[in-house]
Amino acid sequence: MLQSSGYRLLTNSSQDEIELVNGSNGLRVRGRGAEHQADVLGELAYVPPFSLPLRMFVEAKCYRSTPVGLKEVRNAHGVIHDVNQNWAASHRTGRPRQRYHYLYSLFSTSGFTAAAQEYAQAHQLVLVDLSAPAFARLRRRLTSASSEMLEAASSDNLAEFPLTAVRAVIRSRLGTASFARDQGPQLPLAVNLHNTIEELVSFVIEDWRAKMLLGFPAAPIVLAMFVPAIDAAIAALSENPVQHVRLRHVGATDTAGTWVASSQDGRVEFRFTLPDRIESWIMADPDEYRARRAAFKNAFLSDITIVYSDEGDVRIFKLVYDASDWHQS
Template sequence: MARIGGGQLAGYVLEEIVAWMLLSSGYKLLTRAADDPDELVAGPNGLRVRGRGAEHQADVLGELIYVPPFSLPLRMFVEAKCHKSGAIGLAEVRNAHGVIHDVNQNWASKPHHGLPQQRYHYLYSMFSTSGFTHDAQEYAQAHQIVLVDLSTPSFKDLSMAIRDFARQLADAWVGDEFPTGWVRNELRRLLGTDLQATGGPANGALAGEILGGIVDDFAAFIVDDWKARMLLGFPAAPLILPMLVTDMAATLDALAQRPLMRVRLRHVGETETAGSWLIESSEHRVQLHFSLPDRIERWIANDPEKYRARRATFKQLLSDITIVHAAGQDVQVYRLVYDAADWRRG
C-alpha cells in the first residue's frame, strides 16, 4: 500500500475500537474462515461472508454468544467511517442494505440434503464520527440498518484522539508503503480482540521501532480510559446508545443487585462532556449519560411549544433499554426501565 491518508487510517483504527466494543457487549468475533467454513471465506483483503449472489467483505463480524428466544443466531457486520467532515450519505447505507439482503438469502443457493441447515440472521451497523445525512437516516430506519453517530458531544474526545493518532502515525512513518497491517495487528494484540492477522509488512521490525510507542500509548488510552467509562445500551428503537458512566465498578455492582432497574430519564441539554440525556436510578447510585444524533435533538427542541410533548414521545422509545455486559465468557443482561408515572417530573 502506498502513502495512506489520515482519514482512511483513522477509519481502520475506529474499526478496531468498535470490534473491542463488541467483545464487552456479548459478541464473539469471527476472524477466520475456519470459524464457519460454510458461511465464511478467506479473501485477499480479509474475511468474507458468502451471500446468495456474491461474497462480501467483513472488516468486523461479531456473533452474539447466546441465541435470543424464538430467533436465529445473530451476526453483526460492523463498518466504521472516520471522516473529518461530511456526513455519511445514502449511497453507503444503501450498500449496507444490499449486503445484508444478499447474505440473509445465502441458504437459498445451497444444495439441500435433508438435514436442517444452520442459518443465521445478519444485521448491519455503521459507526460514523461525522454523522449521517437525513436521507441516510431515513433509509436506514426503513431497512433496519443501525447507525451509530459518534459526532455527538459524548464522543468528541474519542474522535479527536483517533484522528490525532492517525496523524501521528502518518507523520512518523518515513517509508513509501505504510504498514497498515502491522498497526492493526498491534492494536488487536493490545486490545485483546484476537482478530486474525492481516499480514504484516516485510518491514515490520522497522514499523515497531518507529511506531511502537505511538501505538502503545493510544491502546493504553483506549483500555484505561474508555473501558472504564462506556456501556452500550439497546433500546426498543433503531438506535444503539453509547453511554458514559462516572464509576464503572459501582454501576456494574448496582446493576448486578438489580438486573431490572427502574430509572429516571431526563433531557438535560447540551454540555461539554456529558451529552444531553441522563439516566439515573431512584437511589442515584447509577448515572449514565448519552447524546442523540443532531437530527433527533433538533426535532425535539426546534419548536418550544411542542418541546415537552416531543420529549415525552421520544422518552417512550427509550423506556426500556437493555445492557449486555461481558467479561470473558461471563455475560450479564440488565434492563433499565423508565415509566413516566413513577416520576413527578421528567
C-alpha cells in the same frame, strides 16, 4: 463494545469455514452473489427465543466533518440482503447445516445525513452516532493518533505506510484478533511507529474499552452508551438488574446536548444521544417541546435493555423510566 455487549468476535475463517473467508484485507462473509468484507463481525453469545443465531456486521466510518450519507447506508442494505440470501441459494444435500441471521450496524464519528437516517430506519439498519460530546475525547485521540502514525512512518523512512501490519498489531494488542494477545504476530515495525501504536492501545484499554455499551430501547434505534463509572454501574445493576432511572438533557440549552439516564443514588449513569431526525422533531416547535420530549421518553425510552458480558458471563439489565418516579421532571 461488541464483546462487552455479549458478542464474540469472529476473526478467522476457521471459526466457520462454510460462510467465512480469509481475504487480503480481512475477514469476508459469503453472500448469494459476492463475498463481503467486514470491519468487525460478531456473533451473539446466546440465541434469542424464536430466532436464528444472530451475527452483526460492523462498518466503521471516521470522516473529519462530513456526515455519512445515503450511499454508505444503501451499500449496507445491499450487503446484508445478499448475505442473508446465501443460505437460500445453497445446494441442498439433506445434511443439517447451521443458519444465521445477519444484522448490520454502521458507526460514524461525524453523524449521518437525514436521508441516511430515514433509509436506515426503513430497512432496519442500525446507525450508531459517535459525534456526541460524550465521545469527543475518543475522537480527538483517534485523530491525533492517525497523524502521529503517519509522522512516525515518515520519520522511520518507510516507503509506504504498513497498514496491514499496523492493523494486525493493534488487534493483537487489544485481544480482538484470532490469536491471543501475547501470541500476536511478530511483525517488523519501526521503533517510532511501534511506540505510537502502544500509546493508542493503552488509551483504548485503560480509558475506553470498558466504558462503551450498547442500549436497546423499544424503538428502531440502538444507543451507543458511554458509562463514566463502569465498575460502579455494573455493581449496582448486578445488585438490582432493573434500575429505575431519570432521563434528562444536559448541555448548553434545555434542548441540546447529551441525554443522561441516571439512578437516584448516582451509581448508575449512562450517556447517549438520539438520532438528529428525532431531536429535530422534538425541538421543531418550541411550544410543544416539553410535551414531545415527554411523549418520546414515555413511548420509546421507558425500557432500555443492556446486555453485558464479562469473560463469557452474559447478563441482561434494564433501565426503566417512569415519569411518576420523578415528580420534578
